[in-house]
Amino acid sequence: MxxxxxxxxxxxxxxxxxxxxxxxxxxxxxxxxxxxxxxxxxxxxxxxxxxxxxxxxxxxxxxxxxxxxxxxxxxxxxxxxxxxxxxxxxxxxxxxxxxxxxxxxxxxxxxxxxxxxxxxxxxxxxxxxxxxxxxxxxxxxxxxxxxxxxxxxxxxxxxxxxxxxxxxxxxxxxxxxxxxxxxxxxxxxxxxxxxxxxxxxxxxxCSPISYLQLKFWRAYAQEENSLMDSHVTKHAKELADRNLQSFFDQTPPGDLKTPSSHDWMKISSLYKFSSKKLYYSMLHQYVENYEETDNGRMKMASVKSSESADNNPAVLDFVDGGMMTM
Structure with a gap:
């Protein structure tokens, strides 16, 4: 022992x-x-x-x-x-x-x-x-x-x-x-x-943020990952239910907004820290920087910064999530 x-x-x-x-x-x-x-x-x-x-x-x-x-x-x-x-x-x-x-x-x-x-x-x-x-x-x-x-x-x-x-x-x-x-x-x-x-x-x-903000950031990242899993499951179920109902009823499918491949890629990339514009995740950056088009859909705005966004301190590695369920 x-x-x-x-x-x-x-x-x-x-x-x-x-x-x-x-x-x-x-x-x-x-x-x-x-x-x-x-x-x-x-x-x-x-x-x-x-x-x-x-x-x-x-x-x-x-x-x-x-x-x-x-x-x-x-x-x-x-x-x-x-x-x-x-x-x-x-x-x-x-x-x-x-x-x-x-x-x-x-x-x-x-x-x-x-x-x-x-x-x-x-x-x-x-x-x-x-x-x-x-x-x-x-x-x-x-x-x-x-x-x-x-x-x-x-x-x-x-x-x-x-x-x-x-x-x-x-x-x-x-x-x-x-x-x-x-x-x-x-x-x-x-x-x-x-x-x-x-x-x-x-x-x-080398942490770019204070102790208490880091604690808050960890809590936010954990909640976002948890809610993302539930929202993905819920949205996938709604889409599957709509498609099956349209197939069996032989009716046109109802309107259900789903993010595009470009949108998914934006929030799926590894987190990039920038002290000039502090975002808690790639999803946070996405929703804070968008423009609404004529059809009501979201469109990423052009976010420019003179500061490099490739610096991701090791203390923030929890943002992308540590473990995944296989």
Missing amino acids: DKFKTVVNMASMQTNLGCTLVALLTAGGEHIFSSVVFSCPCNGLNFVYGLVFLLVPALALLLLGYIVSRRTWKLLTGVWRRRAELCRCRRLAAACVVLFQISAGALVAPSSWIAVALLNGNYFECAMSGTNVSFYNKRVCGDQEPGVQCETELHRIPCRVGSSVPPAVREDVLLTLRAQSQILGWILIASIMLSNMLLSCLVRC
């Missing part, structure tokens, strides 16, 4: 509750894998088998972090149509900043997996007992008389059976491997917490 307390402490450094839950769920998944699924083969596959369990789930969690992020799909959707704009240095730099922000959130789960796995030690023991590096094997087995025998049968030690190595030497080797694994785990945890604290301090120091 100590490793779970460690993950709780590491997760508490995250300002996003979703990141904390992801870290805790990852720790629980690692415990299940280590207890139920993992079984070191104690042969020449030790190194590969141990690394696969240590790194491949972390890679899968990293990819999952990218998949469930709204900002990933906002950045990628329609990118080929915007490739001419992305070729500009400032646009490309802004896209790289967004990608870095997405990666920072996606790294929570894989780093938690690796940290908990190293504290547990099972994967590391299996992997390092299968190494063919003679220098490392000598360091692990020691200089005692049964050291040569330990080096030749090192791959059998994690299973504690089928080995002629004396039990005392075998336990010493396992303790050494586990100690090395836990040292690496604590170093990783300390690095994550330190880098997260420094990055959070840097981001807050």
Whole structure:
């Protein structure tokens, strides 16, 4: 249970509750894998088998972090149509900043997996007992008389059976491997917490708005995302109901205004911060800058600013939404 307390402490450094839950769920998944699924083969596959369990789930969690992020799909959707704009240095730099922000959130789960796995030690023991590096094997087995025998049968030690190595030497080797694994785990945890604290301090120091306005902005973004989901569902239902009624009744469809593809693209793009005209989201910018045409529809007004709108501070990355429902 100590490793779970460690993950709780590491997760508490995250300002996003979703990141904390992801870290805790990852720790629980690692415990299940280590207890139920993992079984070191104690042969020449030790190194590969141990690394696969240590790194491949972390890679899968990293990819999952990218998949469930709204900002990933906002950045990628329609990118080929915007490739001419992305070729500009400032646009490309802004896209790289967004990608870095997405990666920072996606790294929570894989780093938690690796940290908990190293504290547990099972994967590391299996992997390092299968190494063919003679220098490392000598360091692990020691200089005692049964050291040569330990080096030749090192791959059998994690299973504690089928080995002629004396039990005392075998336990010493396992303790050494586990100690090395836990040292690496604590170093990783300390690095994550330190880098997260420094990055959070840097981001807050560069915040373009005050603490209370940032708190209000987060509340607004959460409410807008929630209401957007309900309005999209409601409007889609009304449109589907109108079309079906028109089809079955064989009557002309009723008038139902639906945003155009251009309108959808305007509010679906990544948020661009501008201190000259402060908008809380792309939707907010859209409704504040429109002209009404003769038929009563909205038309985007020409919004010009001498200040670049590509600067999106990391502290405002919540505007585009963190996670999405797949």
